[in-house]
Amino acid sequence: MARIISMKDAVNEALDQEMTRDPTVIMMGEDIVGGAGAQGEDDAWGGVLGVSKGLYAKHPNQMIDTPLSESAYVGAAVGAATAGLRPVAELMFVDFIGVCLDQVFNQAAKFRYMFGGKAQTPVVIRAMCGAGFRAAAQHSQMLTPLFTHLPGLKVVCPSNAYDCKGLLIQSIRDNDPVIFLEHKNLYASTCDVPEEPYAIPFGEANIVREGSDATIVTYGQMVGRSVEAAEMLKKEGIEVEVIDLRTLSPIDMDTVLESVEATGRLICVDEASPRCSIAADISANVAQDAFDALKAPIQMVTPPHAPVPFSPSLEDLYVPSAERIAAAVRKTMEN
Amino acid sequence: MSEITPILMPKWGLSMREGKLAAWHVDEGATIAAGDEIMDVETDKIANVVEAADAGLLRRRVGVEGEMYPVRALLGVMAPESVSDAEIDAYVAAYETPSAGGDEDEAGPAYQFADLPAGRIRYAERPGEGVPLLLIHGFGGDLDNWLFNIDALAEGASVYALDLPGHGQSVKSARPAGLDLMVDTVLAFLDHIGADKAHLAGHSMGGLVAGAVAVKAPERVASVTLICSAGLGEEINAGYIDGFVAATGRKDLKPVLLHLFKDQGLVSRSMVEDLLKFKRLDGVQEFLTELAGNLFRDGRQARQIAQALAASGVPTQVIWGEADAIIPPAHAGALSGAKVSVIPNAGHMVQMEQAAEVNRLIRDFIA
Known part of the structure; x- marks a missing residue:
């Protein structure tokens, strides 16, 4: 491979290829078309950050700009999914899930179970997540644990452009409702991405970096920072394994347990709020299933239990840094 | 200076x-x-x-x-x-x-693509003098299987390596997935690069392809080097073929790949990940399933070339890794008239594990 593209372009390419492959794949959301068709290209935003730019020209019958009503169009997407389409609804910021949560957790997530497996709801809800974008408390949350708490939903949060394309294609082809969270700070990150379509199966964590002394388990934006921390620690003679969960429901606990059994040390890094978080969930599972393997208490690295600050200096302190991650690893090495 | x-x-x-x-x-x-x-x-x-x-x-x-x-x-x-x-x-x-990663000269030659009757084929080229050498990878492989060979061999000749249909970054939709498709693609590729004649070196299934090309068009083939080749006997490791086709994740693919090397420490996380990236591409699973069914069903090789290749008059050599766990090294003796070398401390991927020796054998043979 040798084609380097950004995560934003990877999302665009996945949507483009899936809408081309399957005419039942449709997109709906606020400003995803963004006035294309009106005078002037400047008007065609393709979503708030231009992720779907250019797609309307290729797939005019598969994209709908909706009114500013999440409760209406997310509900419509769920309904369309039960009726045979494969809608991809864009929620702009995941922080807006509150106004349409019933459609997601009490409807989409329950249909397969309540109709005895006879109903399928192949809907994808894409949304931007995460802090570090100077977007304040109402546009910067992770909210990943909110979704993993609910049986019947699949939850995906990629850390790089390659995974993003393959996981989004898998999300669209999957027959269950998928919450697909794109960290807005990663849109500009680049890596090798094959032009051909490909799907990455759910529930398979990626071992980003191998190491024998400690295991960092993380996802999303924190993967890059954990690798950065691991590079710092390498200079101190500490070899850290970094596991990118890729999908939070289903979750690949096998890979986590196997690694912790080898290293004996676990550091969970999560950008979500600390209480009932992904970090807390992994920690509890490892404490239950691999306690004997642990050489030191498990460490969790998360933001404080507070809204995301708008002040840039405070926001930078809020999001876990490579230094904080490295400090937590060093703490496990004291034992 | x-x-x-x-x-x-x-x-x-x-x-x-x-x-x-x-x-x-x-x-x-x-x-x-x-x-x-x-x-x-x-x-x-x-x-x-x-x-x-x-x-x-x-x-x-x-x-x-x-x-x-x-x-x-x-x-x-x-x-x-x-x-x-x-x-x-x-x-x-x-x-x-x-x-590193600056302009193309410094990053090394980029891959190229050829639009052939079968579809789009990716290849690498190292320009040089004389009759070109074409490297043909095996089942599930790609042109990077020649990572340690292509530059060393280019010192003596112009060298090409291609991705066969269904492999690497070449077309995945070409059908039927079988030997004829591969042979026709190699011949069309020789046309594409304007080579009337070429030396062929094939690894594993690529050896079968190289031999079959020589049988079909002996006038186009200057010599054939078969490396741990298919087509020289019936047995093949069914666990490897079926396991490779079926694997979808790291945990099921890695144990399968260990069979390829004598030094199993060579199977790195990154090698497994690169192969998974190939296997996840749309169309690969279907292609490999069909190809394995046509060529290697139930641990038997369906196509044999030893007799016809020996009769073709094309000069041949056979190279094998002594510890090959995929195709038995005993097959090395099946091709009459061939120069045979069995290399110690190497498994099926002998061209990677003992690259220097394989490069020397190929260079000497085509010189």
Whole structure:
């Protein structure tokens, strides 16, 4: 491979290829078309950050700009999914899930179970997540644990452009409702991405970096920072394994347990709020299933239990840094 | 200064940016012949021994064992006795490593694509003189299986390596997935590069393809080198073929890949990940399933070439890894008239595990 593209372009390419492959794949959301068709290209935003730019020209019958009503169009997407389409609804910021949560957790997530497996709801809800974008408390949350708490939903949060394309294609082809969270700070990150379509199966964590002394388990934006921390620690003679969960429901606990059994040390890094978080969930599972393997208490690295600050200096302190991650690893090495 | 010959960190494949100088095999003051094993280099993908590209007297080991260096960093200096230490000091001080991933010249030649009747085919080219050499990978492989061969072989001839249909970055929709498709694609590729005649070297299933091309069009084939080749006997490791086709994740693929190497430590996380990236591409699963069904069903090889190839009159050689766990090394003797070499300390991927020896055998054979 040798084609380097950004995560934003990877999302665009996945949507483009899936809408081309399957005419039942449709997109709906606020400003995803963004006035294309009106005078002037400047008007065609393709979503708030231009992720779907250019797609309307290729797939005019598969994209709908909706009114500013999440409760209406997310509900419509769920309904369309039960009726045979494969809608991809864009929620702009995941922080807006509150106004349409019933459609997601009490409807989409329950249909397969309540109709005895006879109903399928192949809907994808894409949304931007995460802090570090100077977007304040109402546009910067992770909210990943909110979704993993609910049986019947699949939850995906990629850390790089390659995974993003393959996981989004898998999300669209999957027959269950998928919450697909794109960290807005990663849109500009680049890596090798094959032009051909490909799907990455759910529930398979990626071992980003191998190491024998400690295991960092993380996802999303924190993967890059954990690798950065691991590079710092390498200079101190500490070899850290970094596991990118890729999908939070289903979750690949096998890979986590196997690694912790080898290293004996676990550091969970999560950008979500600390209480009932992904970090807390992994920690509890490892404490239950691999306690004997642990050489030191498990460490969790998360933001404080507070809204995301708008002040840039405070926001930078809020999001876990490579230094904080490295400090937590060093703490496990004291034992 | 022109008497000074640098030894540089090699570049194995497009994605390599840096490598670790794991060990030196030569001391300062040693006289090196081209092809001598001079050092071990490790990347995140693979470890291998580096052969000297040039002959000379090793005056200075610049690279330190255990350290990481960017591609084309200066690792050593060769120069005759007449060059003073001061001149070597000046050369080392003045050497600037070309930036990695910069313009195309520095990043190494990019892959190319050819639109053939079967569809789009990816290939790599190393220009040179005379009758070209075409390298054909095996089942589930791609042109990067020749990572340690293509540059070394290019010193003697122009060299091409392609991705067969259904493999690498070549077309996945071509059908039926079988030997005829591969043979026709190789012949169409020779047309594409304007080669009336070529030397063919094929690994595993690629050997079967190379042999079948020689049988079908002997006038187009100057010689055939079969490496751990299919088509020379019935047995093949069914667990490997079926396991490779069925694997969808790291946990089921890695144990299968261990069969490929004598030194199983060579199967790195990154090698497994690269193969998963290939297997996840749309159409690959279907293609490999059909191909395995047509060629290697139930641990038996459906197509045999030994007799017809021996009768074709094309010069042949057979190379095998002594510890091959995929196709039995006993098959090496099946092709009458062939020059046979069985190489110790190598498994099925002998062209990677003992690259220097395989390169030498191919160079000598086609010379």
